[in-house]
Amino acid sequence: MDECNILNTLKKNNIVLENRFVRPIIISGPCSAESREQMINTAMELSQMGIGVFRAGIWKPRSRPGSYTGSGSIGLKWLKEVKQKTGMLTAVEVAKPSHVYEAISNDVDILWIGARTTVNPFVIQELAETLKGSEVHVLIKNPINPDLELWIGAVERFLKAGIRNIGVIHRGFSLYKRKKYRNEPLWQIPLDFKSRFPEIPIFCDPSHICGNPNLMLEIAQKSLDLNFDGLMIESHINPPKALSDAKQQITPAELENLLLKLKLRNQDTQFSNSLSTLRKMIDKKDKELMKILNERMKIVEEIGKLKKENNILILQNDRWEKILSNMMTLGRNKGMNNEFVESVFKLIHQESIYVQSLLMNEEECSKIEIN
Numbered sequence: 001m002d003e004c005n006i007l008n009t010l011k012k013n014n015i016v017l018e019n020r021f022v023r024p025i026i027i028s029g030p031c032s033a034e035s036r037e038q039m040i041n042t043a044m045e046l047s048q049m050g051i052g053v054f055r056a057g058i059w060k061p062r063s064r065p066g067s068y069t070g071s072g073s074i075g076l077k078w079l080k081e082v083k084q085k086t087g088m089l090t091a092v093e094v095a096k097p098s099h100v101y102e103a104i105s106n107d108v109d110i111l112w113i114g115a116r117t118t119v120n121p122f123v124i125q126e127l128a129e130t131l132k133g134s135e136v137h138v139l140i141k142n143p144i145n146p147d148l149e150l151w152i153g154a155v156e157r158f159l160k161a162g163i164r165n166i167g168v169i170h171r172g173f174s175l176y177k178r179k180k181y182r183n184e185p186l187w188q189i190p191l192d193f194k195s196r197f198p199e200i201p202i203f204c205d206p207s208h209i210c211g212n213p214n215l216m217l218e219i220a221q222k223s224l225d226l227n228f229d230g231l232m233i234e235s236h237i238n239p240p241k242a243l244s245d246a247k248q249q250i251t252p253a254e255l256e257n258l259l260l261k262l263k264l265r266n267q268d269t270q271f272s273n274s275l276s277t278l279r280k281m282i283d284k285k286d287k288e289l290m291k292i293l294n295e296r297m298k299i300v301e302e303i304g305k306l307k308k309e310n311n312i313l314i315l316q317n318d319r320w321e322k323i324l325s326n327m328m329t330l331g332r333n334k335g336m337n338n339e340f341v342e343s344v345f346k347l348i349h350q351e352s353i354y355v356q357s358l359l360m361n362e363e364e365c366s367k368i369e370i371n
């Protein structure tokens with residue numbers, strides 16, 4: 001795959017903001033296209049700040065009927081005008097082949113696939129076939145549910161159709177009960193994606209992860225620290241009056257403020273010497289940890305044999321609770337995170353029970369989860 005093709009194309013169009021923002025690439029614009037005035041005014045401000053890519057939802061897949069579904073095709077004319085007036089690249093969400101035809105014939109540069117579309121392999125296949133051999137850039141949002149394989153499957157369908165200019169967007173995952181975030185970031189999923197497809201650029205969408213502006217800086221910073229390639233952030237000329245996602249949109253001025261607060265860390269290693277010394281120390285500790293875990297497991301097996309000979313229950317709850325509370329006290333005294341210590345020991349205990357169950361039953365048995 002042509003390495004970072006999308007990045008190179010976007011970079012050329014990404015004007016430098018106070019000499020800092022060649023990378024990450026910033027994509028911004030309203031959740032939905034509402035009016036010509038809203039689109040042009042938002043884009044003019046973003047462009048003056050140096051944002052190179054303008055987004056707008058023309059056709060919005062809404063969870064519930066009756067919500068604003070975007071301007072429809074007329075928004076493509078407004079987008080074209082944005083492009084002519086500002087020179088920005090334009091991006092829209094597509095969910096059906098007719099969206100793809102219309103967007104491409106209106107010179108849209110980037111098509112993104114929304115989270116509610118990525119979940120459906122039939123629709124993705126149809127979109128990929130519609131785009132076969134096209135040079136257009138496609139950004140694929142993660143599916144709403146935390147399913148890495150489904151996300152990867154969507155990417156593979158586009159790759160198989162010969163679409164080379166692919167990127168992905170991490171927009172968080174929907175859970176039944178909303179907690180701190182509108183969509184849980186579950187960072188391990190985009191990180192696993194990155195290690196499976198290191199050459200595919202990955203963007204973060206703090207707007208849909210957070211659902212409000214307060215947490216966005218924290219999420220944007222974290223994504224940059226994890227070496228994401230860019231950000232997609234919703235902006236609106238007058239957020240309280242927005243017809244969709246009003247709570248999470250920010251003004252272009254607020255966006256500029258946020259971008260200026262972001263810290264860009266060096267990718268190359270000025271500190272490579274001390275870094276490699278520290279990494280060697282970590283490798284040594286990891287080996288010691290493995291040795292100790294292995295020794296501990298051997299003792300667990302000995303205990304298992306004894307329990308079997310004496311026909312004693314595997315789970316001795318008092319003993320387990322004592323171990324856990326002792327370790328948590330020890331951890332606390334050493335300034336370690338309680339949840340971390342708890343999870344580590346729960347995992348160890350779970351594995352110990354599994355090993356003893358195998359021994360006592362002398363047959364395959366599934367792992368018992370202790371919560």
Ligand code: PEP
Binds near residue numbers: 031057114116208
């Ligand atoms: C959007 O980008 O406006 C949108 C609808 O996002 P998502 O598909 O991530 O919900």
Ligand code: MN
Binds near residue numbers: 031032234244245
């Ligand atoms: Mn939105």
